[in-house]
Amino acid sequence: MKVGVLALQGDVREHMSALIACGVEPLAVRRPDEVSHVDAMVIPGGESTTIAQLARIFGVFDVMRERISKGMPVYGSCAGMILLADEILDAKAGQETFGGLDITVRRNAFGRQVDSFESDISFRDGSTDLIRAVFIRAPWVERVGVGIEVLAEVDSHPVAVRSASVLATSFHPELTGDHRIHRYFIEEVARVAIQQVK
């Protein structure tokens, strides 16, 4: 499985390391033809307004949108979650998203950097072990559409959600060295979705 990490801006390196630890060979993706050549994608943490804009300028935007809508497995953390949401609140005027997840996400919902925090949360992947989650100017999910499964919550706000092929978290598992979320994406989301297409 070829997994691309959208490398326009953000903590690309950390996602690449996490994917390598899960036994896949990641590719840094910045161009439209590179998006076409991977089986699955990760959208890193970063600044969602910057990433969306660069994706537009360099022609990656429409390819991403189209491939996601056709079922390419994608995982997004933080800015990645915002970019995967069909609808966003507290956005910059005219801010675009790739979409693909029928959710509404509020940007910077947990507050500014002084409110950024880490916490042990439970993640519904079948394990009862808590996971250390790092929230940085993090968004949360305000509305969940039909067929969207909530995998984790903080103060009753969904912070991890999935559809058949798309996974999104408001926190940054790539910063902790615990690769459970990335492994879940590879094994339970991407592999299953790709198998079904075949």
Added chain:
Amino acid sequence: MSQETGTGRVKRGMAEMLKGGVIMDVVNAEQAKIAEDAGAVAVMALERVPADIRAQGGVARMSDPDMIEKIKAAVSIPVMAKARIGHFVEAQVLQSLGVDYIDESEVLTPADYKNHIDKWGFTVPFVCGATNLGEALRRINEGAAMIRSKGEAGTGDVSNAMQHMREINGEIRRLSSLREDELYVAAKELQAPYELVREVAEKGKLPVVLFTAGGIATPADAALMMSMGADGVFIGSGIFKSGNPAQRAAACVRATTFWDDPKVIADASRGLGEAMVGINVADLPAPHRLAERGW
């Protein structure tokens, strides 16, 4: 479920999210919006850009809280602000205003010529300037969660930023080549704590994100810094002291992402109009060199 704020991971992690991006100096809400529209990952709110501080002289201080709040209200991206070196009360004020990052900056007039701010006690993260590895590690030891090369702010002359990047990365490469029993003397020479020196020697990189700053004025300058191993770029006077700020800002953002593709940099460099005029660092008398502030 306890929630811990202000942890090292949260502070350093915030800087990780800025990687591959451009942070732009702005002096009002209109400029902040132009920067956000151009794709800046954050803005630095300050009263005068370094080029004006240099031209007008006088004591440069923390910005007016009203101005910082207007900028915070105008944009959705992170807002940083500068405090004077050693001025921990300015830093407390900035934290209470809810800025996202504090730059303890040599661009402002230092408040303390011996000590920097003890940054561990703050919830808000700090970025500090450095001209070499020892200085970077001393700042990290004081709690800085992000380092930037100093360069020579407000000049549009990239040579000092270049020198600082070469210095920092050269010293890191040298540390990685040393035997373990030589690291004690290396720490003494760097005037930095042994634990941090050992960590850098093992990992071959700083434990925090390294941006570059000072004198960057063109897309090619930004790309040059990225190819020298910077994680991202601060642009101060270079944008809003140029002929066409919006276009130049967007061009620098593009060149920072595609720093390794001369075609993209060429396209980004077309028709930008006048760059900031600039001053050669060599023509600056020593007392006016900002990079020499900090110890």
